[in-house]
Amino acid sequence: xxxxxxxxxxxxxxxxxxxxxxxxxxxxxxxxxxxxxxxxxxxxxxxxxxxxxxxxxxxxxxxxxxxxxxxxxxxxxxxxxxxxxxxxxxxxxxxxxxxxxxxxxxxxxxxxxxxxxxxxxxxxxx
Amino acid sequence: xxxxxxxxxxxxxxxxxxxxxxxxxxxxxxxxxxxxxxxxxxxxxxxxxxxxxxxxxxxxxxxxxxxxxxxxxxxxxxxxxxxxxxxxxxxxxxxxxxxxxxxxx
Numbered sequence: 001x002x003x004x005x006x007x008x009x010x011x012x013x014x015x016x017x018x019x020x021x022x023x024x025x026x027x028x029x030x031x032x033x034x035x036x037x038x039x040x041x042x043x044x045x046x047x048x049x050x051x052x053x054x055x056x057x058x059x060x061x062x063x064x065x066x067x068x069x070x071x072x073x074x075x076x077x078x079x080x081x082x083x084x085x086x087x088x089x090x091x092x093x094x095x096x097x098x099x100x101x102x103x104x105x106x107x108x109x110x111x112x113x114x115x116x117x118x119x120x121x122x123x124x125x126x
Numbered sequence: 127x128x129x130x131x132x133x134x135x136x137x138x139x140x141x142x143x144x145x146x147x148x149x150x151x152x153x154x155x156x157x158x159x160x161x162x163x164x165x166x167x168x169x170x171x172x173x174x175x176x177x178x179x180x181x182x183x184x185x186x187x188x189x190x191x192x193x194x195x196x197x198x199x200x201x202x203x204x205x206x207x208x209x210x211x212x213x214x215x216x217x218x219x220x221x222x223x224x225x226x227x228x229x230x231x
Binding site for chain 1: 127156157158160162167168169170171172175176179181213215217220221222223224225226227
């Protein structure tokens with residue numbers, strides 16, 4: 001059974017870079033046709049999709065964050081990572097990593113996030 | 127971006143009761159709609175994908191319906207473990223977007 005675990009600093013200084021890693025256990029990150037995603041939830045607010053990465057390194061980012069986001073994958077460690085630059089208090093949130101699976105119905109590919117980590121809280125403050 | 131609007135934002139329900147949550151997309155998303163359950167401190171769970179397909183292992187009291195712009199999540203025979211916040215999410219076009227959530231209390 002695949003499990004995901006986020007890790008990284010819980011406190012980041014404004015204007016610095018937030019760096020998180022998601023470790024995948026119970027399965028290979030490079031096996032299958034999965035994307036690996038990051039999602040965040042500011043306190044008291046809804047969910048925001050940050051972006052995703054394929055095991056090949058191909059990425060897709062939310063345009064609202066694209067100028068500050070970089071994602072990478074390390075297949076040897078079975079991990080993928082998120083870097084978010086120039087952070088402000090607005091980036092304070094619970095950050096989740098998730099596996100994005102797909103279902104091929106003839107003529108269509110349906111994407112959904114079927115395995116999630118428990119999330120890690122990141123606070124941006126001096 | 128495709129805007130997703132859920133209603134209500136919160137509701138009160140009783141064990142054994144029936145709950146209906148509505149999600150409306152700002153443009154047609156065909157059946158590219160997923161539902162998730164979130165509880166504090168726990169990993170979010172996928173309940174429904176492709177609008178009406180129940181994820182394996184999810185109790186059959188959860189059901190989803192709809193297509194185009196209007197979708198519904200129904201929980202029948204509400205159980206104590208179902209008190210949580212529910213989110214819809216469109217997977218028609220990136221960036222994926224979520225509804226604002228419905229808290230079932």
